[in-house]
Amino acid sequence: MTSGLLRRPERADVVVVGAGIVGLAHACEALARGRSVVVVERDERAVGASVRNFGHGCVTAQDGTALAYARTARDTWVRLARSAGFWLRESGTVVLARAEDEMAVLEEFHALRGEEAVPLDRAGVEARVPAGPDVLGGAWLPMDVRVDPREAVPAIAAWLAARGVRFLWGTAALTVEPGLVRTSRGELAAGHVVVAVGHDVDRHFPEIADEAGLVRCGLQMMRVRGPAAGAVDAAVLSGFSLMKYPGFASCPSLPALRDRLTGEHAELVAAGLNLMLTQRPDGDLTVGDTHAYARTLDPFGHEHLDQGILAQVANLLGGPLTVRERWRGVYASAPGRDFLVATPAPGVQVVSVTSGVGMTTAFGLAPAVLDGLLA
Structure with a gap:
């Protein structure tokens, strides 16, 4: 200093x-x-x-200018990791689908993006990440990268x-x-x-x-012990994620998916859940996250939302989770x-x-x- x-x-x-x-x-x-x-x-x-994020270079799920910037940034991340000597994985993202409408959105996204969004059946998912019994299949987004922020x-x-x-x-x-x-x-x-x-x-x-119209977006996030099933090499997104990223917005099946998840998990959808996880180099998982918006954020977390996140992640991966850390993320948000x-x-x-x-x-x-x- x-x-x-x-x-x-x-x-x-x-x-x-x-x-x-x-x-x-x-x-x-x-x-x-x-x-x-x-x-x-x-x-x-x-x-x-x-330093409070997933360390996820989420390239493919972007759209428009953000997608163009993300594609450029990916190449820079790879070069910098080699030059500066930090850990980086070019392992992509697996989107896990636990319902037919989620599979439909991913098939439509594949039609839009081709080999940037490779469809996976249940066996294809299991070859890449652990999967709970409710997982039907998913998609692999090979362009995405991961770092430990x-x-x-x-x-x-x-x-x-x-x-x-x-x-x-x-x-x-x-x-x-x-x-x-x-x-x-x-x-x-x-x-x-x-x-x-x-x-x-x-x-x-x-x-x-x-x-x-800039406000702060507050996130509830956690670090949990990694699953006994082994490595989670790719980043993992879920059906909740399909509602959060602009790349999926034009998929015709998305409104039906949104209606179903809102009916089944109204509180989590209202909290803006983007159910996702990434694995750290030490094997632990970063999981989350909910979204709350205000110019001045409430500093207090809500345990029932953390428990909702943990239950959903356990269902995705098929096993119980042990929390090691909790924190509030924060970033800038502006409408449109x-x-x-x-x-x-x-x-x-x-x-x-x-x-x-x-x-x-x-x-x-x-x-x-x-x-x-x-x-």
């Missing part, structure tokens, strides 16, 4: 405010373009959305620091204006500024947050948009992923942002 006041004058071609995955992606891209970079981060390490995010920061990017940890950005960032440790002259503070856009530029990119002043860009796919898309978003900012 940097301590003491900044020596003056200090200047960087690009100052990035925020050391989460979106900020790191912009630092990586600016460095690749030969620019000097300083990253300002209020905490001593990244502790927000970038608790390892990958600090590894990328260390890799950048070793290549000359300066990190000011434990340093709050107080004000941002053209050519200047005033911090709790002094002033930074900046050729350009990227403000990548996730759900905290309103702390710096409330008018931008207000115009976008996946990304918030705004220019509050010349040379200043506010960037936030507002749909919960920062890990999936950040390394595709950053080149597009810097194309405009540095032009």
Whole structure:
């Protein structure tokens, strides 16, 4: 951690405010373009959305601009894992179907995406992941990747620091204006500024947050002991997931699926459950997650929702679960948009992923942002 006041004058071609995955992606891209970079981060390490997630590069289930960014980002993730030395699995995602309407949606999705969504029967599912007795079949999305976010995010920061990017940890950005960032440790002259503070856009530029309708999305998530059945190499999605990702939205069978799940699991659907899991390198599973939206989130979790998640995961995998950790995830959300990119002043860009796919898309978003900012 940097301590003491900044020596003056200090200047960087690009100052990035925020050391989460979106900020790191912009630092990586600016460095690749030969620019000097300083990253300002209020905490001593990244502790927000970038390390509280599934570590899932969920490429195929995206649509539109997010899908294009996700495809670009996938290639960058693979390259960075080799360069920075963090764990990554190119094992894809298995979507488990426990009802005929879920199978129908997956068949329709295969018709749209071809070999990016490979249909699986029950035996095909069992060859890839453990499956409970209710699982009929599913689909394999081979483009998706997995990382351990608790390892990958600090590894990328260390890799950048070793290549000359300066990190000011434990340093709050107080004000941002053209050519200047005033911090709790002094002033930074900046050729350009990227403000990548996730759900905290309103702390710096409330008018931008207000115009976008930006709120915080709170998630209930858990780490559980891995199943006795063995490795879960792919990420795992469920029928609940089909209602959450835009790639499935045009499937004709989706409304019937939504009606059935709402009738059978009204509370979980109302809580925005995206029933999914990923396996960590140590064998434990990250499972979740519910979604609650507010400008200021209730800090308290709801045990009945955690129990609902655990029961559903146990049914998917066919076995009981032991909880090791619980936490509240949080990310920025804005209605009708996946990304918030705004220019509050010349040379200043506010960037936030507002749909919960920062890990999936950040390394595709950053080149597009810097194309405009540095032009």
